[in-house]
Amino acid sequence: MFYTFLRENKIAAAVMVFLRLYLGYQWITSGWDKVTGGFDASGYLQGAVQKATGEHPAVQGWWASFLEGFAIPNVGLFNVLVPWGEVLVGIALILGLFTTFAGLMGIVMNFAFMFSGTTSTNPQMVLITFFILVAGSNAGKFGLDYYVIPYIKKAFGKKDNQPLLVNK
Secondary structure (H helix, E strand, O other): OOHHHHOHHHHHHHHHHHHHHHHHHHHHHHHHHHHHHOOOOHHHHHHHHOOOOOOOHHHHHHHHHHHHHHHHHHHHHHHHHHHHHHHHHHHHHHOOOOOOHHHHHHHHHHHHHHOOOOOOOOOHHHHHHHHHHHHHHHHOOOOHHHHHHHHHHHHOOOOOOOOOOOOO
């Protein structure tokens, strides 16, 4: 019942606007500070690896291995992806454009930050994003998705009530 409410109700769609705006603002301000402030993830990544040791590690070993084996050697890539990813997720959520995809990318970043031992507002953002993801297309009903998604469905020959990723 709650699932149906989130996915189909206009009141839920209106609530999603406020959740989107809040999350979008959080992402865009965090990302813009990094874009304009000369962001360098190397210290953060090294610190996360150090948190994987001791009696009660804040970072799990498998994640520290990923950071050491992939993220740190490619820190230049992460120095671009993280700030611009945050800005783009923020813009998309504020505009209601590809809302569920933006929410998915945002929640992936939230989990990456939490896996790296940073709590901050990440759990709160995950919880809010969860509602946006469950709401699906209803989360972008009062946004650009209202215009863009039907256009994309038409371009790919899908009917209005048919999801984009279903092969029929």
